[in-house]
Amino acid sequence: MDNLSPIQSKVTSVILWSRNLDRSAEMYSKLFQLSPEKQDRFGHLHILHLPTGTDIMIDSNGMDKVPLPDKAPPLFFIPATEIDKASEFIQELGFEIIYGGIHRNDSVSFFNMRDPDFNVITVCQNHQ
Template sequence: MVNQSPILSKVTGVILWSRNLERSVDMYNKLLRLSQEQQERFGHLHIFHLPSGLDIMIDSNGMENVPVPEKASPLFFMPANEIDEAASFVQELGFEIIYGGIHRNEAVSFFNMRDPDFNVITVCQNHR
């Protein structure tokens, strides 16, 4: 018999830290293009309810004195239908493409982007 974990085997949300909640909400609002009904605000916390059931929570609680890191690994990835179009789009929104730009191979093309708080997200196009 396998010991059961008190932690459920699922991810229901991700948390992005923000030093400027209004700026972050504006950027992610433009990125995600969700209706107001798919969002909630609780003071220092803004939640985007994605159609997939996953929540992206932007939290500014106590972040004003936390330094922005110089590097970070991706927190999650989001799919794209056209990687070059996606790269142009995120840059227009104020995200920075980092770690060598767009990487391409036979199976996938991807890039890593960061917001001003150095939350890193991978955007990936599957070629298969």
């Protein structure tokens, strides 16, 4: 394949919009079991550094003027070892399960969750 594209074949960061940066940073720090104090904060931007090398960038710049959507597709996927415990855990953190709750089949069980700013994420347990 020719190297004509200036785009690299990797995703280094995921951006989540937030209307309340402190709340979002706390929720996602707890979700990913990271210390919020050890993460980077640049005014309206809070960056969570995941152990995988991917960053979660929570951005509040100008978000107070952007309306919340009624629906949204998942932005990314998080694996879980036990889907029922994952469901309880995310709800304790303040996330909401949407789009019909936990879906189960022989191969996977999954649910879609949203934060207060309607960032949607899929949580999935692989049964194989």
